[in-house]
Amino acid sequence: MFGVRKRAMTRLVSAAVFGVGLMVSAPAAMAQDVLVMAAASTKNAVEKLAVQFKAKTGATVTSSFAASSALAKQIENGAPADLFISADLDWMDYLQKKDLIKVDSRVNLLGNDxxxxxxxxxxxxxxxxxxxxxxxxxxxxxxxxxxxxxxxxxxxxxxxxxxxxxxxxxxxxxxxxxxxxxxxxxxxxxxxxxxxxxxxxxxxxxxxxxxxxxxxxxYPAIVYPAALVATSKNSQAAAFLDYVKSPDGMAVWKEFGFAPAPKLP
Missing domain, CATH: 3.40.190.10 (Periplasmic binding protein-like II)
Structure with missing residues (x-):
C-alpha cells in the first residue's frame, strides 16, 4: 500500500514539475516579469506603458532606468534583461556588434529635441x-x-x-x-x-x-532605438515591444512629449 501511495505521489510531483495532468497552473506560476532596461529620459512613459500592458495582458513589466551607456554595459556584463531602449543609436549599435540583441526585433522608436x-x-x-x-x-x-x-x-x-x-x-x-x-x-x-x-x-x-x-x-537627429536582448527567452517581451510601438503605445509616448523616430538618410 505504501508503494502505491509512493508511486502516486511521484506522479503528482512529476506533473507539478512538468506542468501536465491536473497541474496546469504550473507554467503561470513560473511566469517571469518582462525586464526592461530603458534610457532615463523614458522613465515616466515606460512606467505608464507598463501599467497599461499589465491591465491588458496580466504580465508585469519591471524596469531599470539609467544612461544608455550604463545600461548597455550592464547587458554586456550579463545583467538579466529582455528589452533595451536606448536614447541614441550608438549604444544600440554597440550591443548589436557584440551580438547581444535580436537584430530582427530592432526598431527606431522615438525622437526628441x-x-x-x-x-x-x-x-x-x-x-x-x-x-x-x-x-x-x-x-x-x-x-x-x-x-x-x-x-x-x-x-x-x-x-x-x-x-x-x-x-x-x-x-x-x-x-x-x-x-x-x-x-x-x-x-x-x-x-x-x-x-x-x-x-x-x-x-x-x-x-x-x-x-x-x-x-x-x-546636432544629430535624436533617435531612440529599441530591441529585444539576445539572451531573452521571455515570450511576453516581444508582446511588450509590440505594444510600445502600437498606436496605443505611441499615444502614451506622445503624451510625454516624444515624437515618432525621425527618418534617417
Whole structure:
C-alpha cells in the first residue's frame, strides 16, 4: 500500500514539475516579469506603458532606468534583461556588434529635441546661435548635462555647442552628470543655473523652465532605438515591444512629449 501511495505521489510531483495532468497552473506560476532596461529620459512613459500592458495582458513589466551607456554595459556584463531602449543609436549599435540583441526585433522608436533649462522662474535667455552666450550666462555656476564622453544627451549637447561655436567656452563649466535625469535634478534643485536636457525631461519636472531650444540642425537627429536582448527567452517581451510601438503605445509616448523616430538618410 505504501508503494502505491509512493508511486502516486511521484506522479503528482512529476506533473507539478512538468506542468501536465491536473497541474496546469504550473507554467503561470513560473511566469517571469518582462525586464526592461530603458534610457532615463523614458522613465515616466515606460512606467505608464507598463501599467497599461499589465491591465491588458496580466504580465508585469519591471524596469531599470539609467544612461544608455550604463545600461548597455550592464547587458554586456550579463545583467538579466529582455528589452533595451536606448536614447541614441550608438549604444544600440554597440550591443548589436557584440551580438547581444535580436537584430530582427530592432526598431527606431522615438525622437526628441534638445533644450536649455534653468530653475523654475529663470529669466535667462541664452543665445543658442553661432557664437552665443551660454557660458557667460552661467557666470560662476555650472551647466549641467550628461557626460559627453558616454551619456547620449551629453553627446548631443557637445555636438550642438561645437556646431554653434560655443563648446570651448562651455566645456570648463560643465557639470557632467551620469544621466539626463541627474542633470535635470541639478537644475531643478537650483544647484546649477543652466542645463541641457531633452525637451521631454524638462516637461515632466515642474522645478525647471525651458530657456532656449537648440536648432535641430545643430546636432544629430535624436533617435531612440529599441530591441529585444539576445539572451531573452521571455515570450511576453516581444508582446511588450509590440505594444510600445502600437498606436496605443505611441499615444502614451506622445503624451510625454516624444515624437515618432525621425527618418534617417
Amino acid at each position: 534638445l533644450v536649455a533649462i534653468g530653475p523654475k522662474g529663470s529669466t535667462l535667455k541664452p543665445k543658442l546661435t553661432q557664437g552665443g552666450d551660454l557660458a557667460a550666462l552661467a557666470g560662476d555656476g555650472r551647466i549641467a548635462t550628461g557626460d559627453p564622453s558616454n551619456v547620449p544627451v551629453g553627446k548631443y549637447a557637445k555636438a550642438a555647442l561645437e556646431k554653434l561655436g560655443q563648446w570651448e567656452a562651455v566645456e570648463p563649466k560643465l557639470a557632467r552628470a551620469d544621466s539626463v535625469r541627474a542633470a535635470l535634478a541639478l537644475v531643478s534643485r537650483g544647484e546649477a543655473p543652466l542645463g541641457i536636457v531633452y525637451a521631454t525631461d524638462a516637461a515632466v519636472d515642474p522645478g525647471v523652465t525651458v530657456v532656449g531650444i537648440f536648432p535641430q540642425d545643430s
